[in-house]
Amino acid sequence: MPAKLLTTLIKHRYKLAIFILLAAASIGCILLIGARVAYSDSLRHINLVWNLFLAWIPFVLAYAGYAVSWKRRTLYLALPIFAFLWLIFLPNAPYLLTDLQHLNQPVTNVPLWYDVLLMIWFSWTGMLLGVISLYLMHEIVIRTFGKVAGWLFVLAVSGLSSLGIYLGRFLRWNSWDLLQEPQEVIRDSLSLLTDPSRSTIGFTFLFTAFFLFVYLTLYAFGHVLQEQKEVTAPARPPQV
Numbered sequence: 001m002p003a004k005l006l007t008t009l010i011k012h013r014y015k016l017a018i019f020i021l022l023a024a025a026s027i028g029c030i031l032l033i034g035a036r037v038a039y040s041d042s043l044r045h046i047n048l049v050w051n052l053f054l055a056w057i058p059f060v061l062a063y064a065g066y067a068v069s070w071k072r073r074t075l076y077l078a079l080p081i082f083a084f085l086w087l088i089f090l091p092n093a094p095y096l097l098t099d100l101q102h103l104n105q106p107v108t109n110v111p112l113w114y115d116v117l118l119m120i121w122f123s124w125t126g127m128l129l130g131v132i133s134l135y136l137m138h139e140i141v142i143r144t145f146g147k148v149a150g151w152l153f154v155l156a157v158s159g160l161s162s163l164g165i166y167l168g169r170f171l172r173w174n175s176w177d178l179l180q181e182p183q184e185v186i187r188d189s190l191s192l193l194t195d196p197s198r199s200t201i202g203f204t205f206l207f208t209a210f211f212l213f214v215y216l217t218l219y220a221f222g223h224v225l226q227e228q229k230e231v232t233a234p235a236r237p238p239q240v
Contacts, residue, residue: 015063018132022059025125026052032118040110048099048122054175055126056094061086062133069140079140086137088156089175091164093130094211097123098169130161131215154215162207163189166200 033049036042065082068074100119107115133156142150167173171188178185192200 018065022125022129022132025121025128026056029118029122029125032121035166036114036118037112042110044107045102045118047116048096048118051092051096052122052126054089055129057095057175058086058090058093059129059133061089066136066140069143070232077146084135086133087160088178090130090133090157091161091168092175093126093133094161094207095165095168096126098165099123127214130211131218134158134215135219155212158208158211158215159204162204162211163192163206166192166203170199170203 009054029052030049033046036045061082065079065086068082100165101121103112103119134154137157138154141153164175167185167188168175169194173188174187196204
């Protein structure tokens with residue numbers, strides 16, 4: 001392995017580890033679905049695999065955007081495209097949490113505990129894909145425009161993502177519909193914003209609060225580990 005590549009991998013070992021862990025979690029999700037299909041001879045919940053695939057799209061776009069953001073030439077040319085597509089597909093990641101509602105449908109030959117664990121595994125993997133992709137984009141905004149702009153970005157994206165989840169779950173719009181039928185999606189979005197129902201307000205507010213809670217918790221935990229590393233690092237000898 002070339003020395004430069006090895007140095008790059010060591011420098012970004014934690015980002016690489018996160019990618020590997022999420023890939024392993026996704027494989028675990030697929031194996032759970034496969035085992036359920038083999039046991040029950042039923043394709044129920046098979047759509048979760050497609051939803052998980054969609055959850056990976058914003059994660060990959062965020063990684064690509066993070067990579068191109070270090071060069072000023074690509075920062076202002078390519079990054080806006082990555083950011084736009086990322087924002088469109090981001091709701092697909094936390095959307096997996098709403099699939100938990102399918103647990104209220106009765107099953108016959110599959111233990112309920114199995115479906116609970118299966119749903120939790122899928123939903124938590126989707127949530128992590130969304131949170132980590134937001135963290136990468138957050139870092140880009142902080143580096144480019146400062147901390148205040150970065151946190152305003154997080155707040156705005158959390159609200160827009162929650163609204164996108166509502167559009168997907170209850171109005172059955174998909175992310176690619178915004179590219180194919182933008183006028184229809186924008187019309188429904190403006191209708192929800194100008195004349196929202198109690199359901200729209202309640203869902204959007206509560207999901208935004210929950211998403212922010214998860215993001216802030218993981219963000220703070222990451223900085224706790226960073227502080228611990230700085231405290232335990234050996235002190236440098238005084239300069240003579």
